[in-house]
Amino acid sequence: MKQYAIGADIGGSHISCALVDMFEGHIVADSQTEMKIDNKASANEILNGWKDAIASTIEKAGRENVAGAGFAMPGPFAYDKGIALFDESVAKFEKLCKVNVANELAGRLRTNGSMPFRFMNDASAFAVGEAWLGEAKEVGKSVSITLGTGFGSAFVNNGVPVVEGEGVPKMGCVWHLPFKNGIGDDYFSTRWCIARWKDLSGEKVNGVKTIADAVSANPKAKSLLEEYGSNMGEFLGPWLKSFGAEMLVIGGNVSGAYNLFGTAFEAELKKQGADVQIAISRLKEDAAIIGSARMLDDAYFKQIEKVLPLM
Numbered sequence: 001m002k003q004y005a006i007g008a009d010i011g012g013s014h015i016s017c018a019l020v021d022m023f024e025g026h027i028v029a030d031s032q033t034e035m036k037i038d039n040k041a042s043a044n045e046i047l048n049g050w051k052d053a054i055a056s057t058i059e060k061a062g063r064e065n066v067a068g069a070g071f072a073m074p075g076p077f078a079y080d081k082g083i084a085l086f087d088e089s090v091a092k093f094e095k096l097c098k099v100n101v102a103n104e105l106a107g108r109l110r111t112n113g114s115m116p117f118r119f120m121n122d123a124s125a126f127a128v129g130e131a132w133l134g135e136a137k138e139v140g141k142s143v144s145i146t147l148g149t150g151f152g153s154a155f156v157n158n159g160v161p162v163v164e165g166e167g168v169p170k171m172g173c174v175w176h177l178p179f180k181n182g183i184g185d186d187y188f189s190t191r192w193c194i195a196r197w198k199d200l201s202g203e204k205v206n207g208v209k210t211i212a213d214a215v216s217a218n219p220k221a222k223s224l225l226e227e228y229g230s231n232m233g234e235f236l237g238p239w240l241k242s243f244g245a246e247m248l249v250i251g252g253n254v255s256g257a258y259n260l261f262g263t264a265f266e267a268e269l270k271k272q273g274a275d276v277q278i279a280i281s282r283l284k285e286d287a288a289i290i291g292s293a294r295m296l297d298d299a300y301f302k303q304i305e306k307v308l309p310l311m
Contacts, residue, residue, distance in 0.1 A: 006069035007293030020293035039092035070292035072125030123152035129291030135279035147254035167242035229261030233268025251281035
């Protein structure tokens with residue numbers, strides 16, 4: 001196995017990638033590349049942006065030292081085939097629908113088959129990174145969630161994503177599952193906090209940080225975040241219990257307010273009988289880069305290959 005692999009995190013408006021030292025188990029210092037991407041652009045423009053970011057990262061180690069590139073990619077996507085399935089329903093990257101991203105990047109980078117490109121769901125890549133080199137590296141069963149503009153989740157057992165079976169929702173996703181008057185995503189993404197704050201205070205805010213900053217002076221802010229935590233405990237508790245999770249790792253922008261909603265969250269988990277360690281991600285966005293790069297370890301890739309078509 002070559003020493004370095006590239007991990008790439010594909011966001012809605014950017015690509016972030018870096019070299020991961022597969023022998024030492026860390027991101028190589030000063031190897032990060034980030035580029036803005038217009039998700040409404042042509043397929044050619046998007047692919048060239050991704051290609052430029054990968055090429056820039058390859059140059060930092062030399063092509064001969066790089067095993068390949070792994071991508072933490074939002075869905076819908078045929079992860080085993082490298083084919084984008086984005087359409088108008090997801091409102092991003094629509095021009096890539098049915099494009100074989102793996103083949104297109106190989107052609108643009110002129111790899112001649114020497115450098116594989118591998119793909120994993122972005123929430124799963126975050127969880128794999130946490131299980132390999134992050135908060136969950138000492139446990140067998142972990143669940144990772146990301147709290148931000150969306151509500152991502154993944155279930156992992158001994159480093160491998162679990163996407164079906166007893167105690168696990170289909171694809172390891174909980175965002176779409178029913179909760180109260182809607183679904184999980186309605187209650188645990190930032191838009192719930194923004195809408196709830198408008199209901200309570202009449203004020204319009206852009207994000208959770210403004211609400212968190214108001215806690216010391218405004219009891220409504222404290223109440224909102226406690227409600228958020230209690231709701232999340234009620235929603236996640238049964239899944240953590242049925243999976244037998246030893247640890248829950250929390251990432252995403254809203255995790256920064258955990259000190260304000262964590263007590264209510266943990267109290268509700270206790271009511272649900274979910275005995276689980278809670279950890280806030282320290283790797284943050286790097287977890288998805290690390291998790292996607294891990295796919296370039298061929299022995300590990302063999303373990304997850306059968307899971308990819310089910311993501």
